[in-house]
Amino acid sequence: MLELLPQDIDAYCRSHTSAEAPIFKEIIDYTNASESNPQMLSGYLVGAVLQLLIRSLGATRVVEVGSFTGFGTLKMAEALPPEGEVHALELEASRGHKIREFARQAGWESKVKLHIGPALESLQELAGPFDLAFIDADKENYPNYYAACKALIRRGGVIVIDNALFSGDVLDPQQPAARAIDDTNTFIADDSDVANVLLPLRDGLMIAQLL
Numbered sequence: 468m469l470e471l472l473p474q475d476i477d478a479y480c481r482s483h484t485s486a487e488a489p490i491f492k493e494i495i496d497y498t499n500a501s502e503s504n505p506q507m508l509s510g511y512l513v514g515a516v517l518q519l520l521i522r523s524l525g526a527t528r529v530v531e532v533g534s535f536t537g538f539g540t541l542k543m544a545e546a547l548p549p550e551g552e553v554h555a556l557e558l559e560a561s562r563g564h565k566i567r568e569f570a571r572q573a574g575w576e577s578k579v580k581l582h583i584g585p586a587l588e589s590l591q592e593l594a595g596p597f598d599l600a601f602i603d604a605d606k607e608n609y610p611n612y613y614a615a616c617k618a619l620i621r622r623g624g625v626i627v628i629d630n631a632l633f634s635g636d637v638l639d640p641q642q643p644a645a646r647a648i649d650d651t652n653t654f655i656a657d658d659s660d661v662a663n664v665l666l667p668l669r670d671g672l673m674i675a676q677l678l
């Protein structure tokens with residue numbers, strides 16, 4: 468995982484970003500205690516950007532590809548209006564149970580729609596339009612997730628892709644995951660259907676808006 472920010476700068480950013488509801492500390496603590504790769508959790512900066520996008524777009528329907536322990540899911544649920552829905556696509560049923568538990572605890576259960584199974588299959592079952600997609604699952608499928616999400620997103624809607632720098636490996640991609648991310652980044656930069664920016668935020672955050 469690329470850590471671009473020195474710790475003191477990260478702490479300063481955190482203390483000058485909107486405070487988080489207590490549920491997010493619970494999710495982080497649970498993830499650190501129970502998951503072997505807790506760094507997969509997206510974190511407060513990515514979460515805050517997702518919330519800003521959701522509020523700016525007036526989004527009511529969003530989809531997350533790869534939900535892990537629910538940090539991004541609940542960040543998005545919090546920012547959505549009461550009738551809004553976040554469709555959380557996650558392979559592991561046990562993680563789905565935990566997300567449901569956290570959503571219930573936070574009082575946002577009605578906004579969280581879980582889809583357990585391979586995300587590519589779940590995406591085929593969803594009907595658009597969606598306002599925002601957050602892609603954050605298995606990297607080899609990023610080109611497929613981008614294509615599937617693009618078909619679901621309305622004009623003006625946004626696709627956000629996490630780990631777009633993949634620890635810097637995109638500069639000289641040797642592994643299938645790095646190659647898939649690099650291919651996706653290149654495809655998006657050349658895609659005349661979208662305007663995009665690749666932000667050096669945490670491990671790289673690609674944001675593409677459908678024109």
Ligand SMILES: C[S@@+](CC[C@H](N)C(=O)[O-])C[C@H]1O[C@@H](n2cnc3c(N)ncnc32)[C@H](O)[C@@H]1O
Binds near residue numbers: 535539584604
């Ligand atoms: C980086 S984590 C997601 C982090 C989460 N978005 C967050 O904000 O904290 C990736 C997740 O994708 C899930 N995943 C991997 N392959 C998948 C697939 N084919 N379909 C659905 N989920 C998948 C993993 O089980 C894992 O929970």
